[in-house]
Amino acid sequence: MLKRKRFGWPLPAALALAAVGFVSPLPGHAESGVTLTHVHGLAYSADGTRLYIPSHYGLAVYNEGHWTKAPGPQHDYMGFSATRDRFYSSGHPAPGTGLKNPFGLIRSDDGGKTWQHLGLEGESDFHVLATGYETNVIYVYNPHPNSRMREPGIYYTLDDGFAWRRAQAKGLGGDVIALAVHPSDPKTVAAATDQGIFLSRDAAATFEPLLRNRQGLAVYFDLDGKRLWAATFHGQPALTQIDLEARQKTPVTLPPLTRDAVAYIAQNPKHRDEYAIATFERNVYLTRDGGKTWTRIADRGRTL
Template sequence: MIASDDGTETWESMLLAGQADFHTLAPTENGVYVYNSVASMLMYSGDGEEWTDLFRGALRDIAVDPDDPDHVLLTTDNGVETYRRGYDPRVLAKTDGIALIEWVDERTVVGLTVDGRVLTSTDSGNKWADAGQVRGDIEALGADSDGWQVATTDGIFESTDQGKWWRSILDLP
């Protein structure tokens, strides 16, 4: 992991230079969760210098609860798992195939399956409903109360109606 404190003019190594591959980062108000895919380790730091290994397991994405930074949702081969620092993760029912996940607000979570189905939960991930579909192989997801954005192999798409309709904001050849 690298950081810049001069507006990206220069970069400095912060953590495990050349020894780790951080596929997923999830910042909180007080720190950051990272997933080291080389060691299959979820890690947390409150200051960017001291790091705590939380647990070992295969993850694809991390979403931090906006009301409780000690609580995260994780996408795994088993589905979505709910995790609180200091406890073991627990698989949420009927979440198979959700690969990318993002918390939209205090209760709403959006998830994407590997085949582009968009799912939503209005109870912090306990129950899910189909919301729509995006085309292409999914790569990244961003969401907030103003809209949801998805990057796929076909382009970048945005929805402002909770995933029902998607408009292309960048087509890829």
């Protein structure tokens, strides 16, 4: 069952809604006044110039210190994930479009301006969706049966949803919160659950624990495939880099997060020392030195 929960304090309504909200411009302000009412994901453009935050009403874009709304339909994007050439998402259509709700799986090849339906429209809304940056493999956690997935669980497709395969996910403990796929190996996938962080090397058939006895929140593979970033909560928020070969775990210094935690992580494909994180309370930070120092670019949804 999909949940983002149990961070060690009563879950405030704002935190619970942070995963299912929207982006909208401040009334009476120019697009530079875009406010992040909620956050549904985080991804850089392939050229590294734009940071995208998908939402309930379209995409917010951060570019060279300025915030705008991206051109394209103002859909409610959920499970948003980017590869080198494409965006993939699920979610719900904007009001008045006449499109089937929910989307199932959709794809954009032009930065979100237009979207192609890949199946399961009117059936499934995948809140947990991850893609391989170079391979375009797609993994989802499906909470309910549909016409192509007979039971809940982790599924993956190598052909844009034409055929889905169910993963056995042996050894994976707890409720699935987030997934991440290795950029070049379609069989390597990480999972965050309410019991920790887990890794699979066999297309999610089996998992081994990397971090246990803590709330897993987010996972992200470096684009060179050598490290996994893992966001967790155990009394306080934490971000850890895990070397996939040596299994060395290195804590990353986080900016001050009060009653908050990391929900999404992304790396700039052109400037590999630059990362972005977004939190449940709609704070967004950038680092240009691999996580040593952070600059806030959104403060509880107010873009800076």
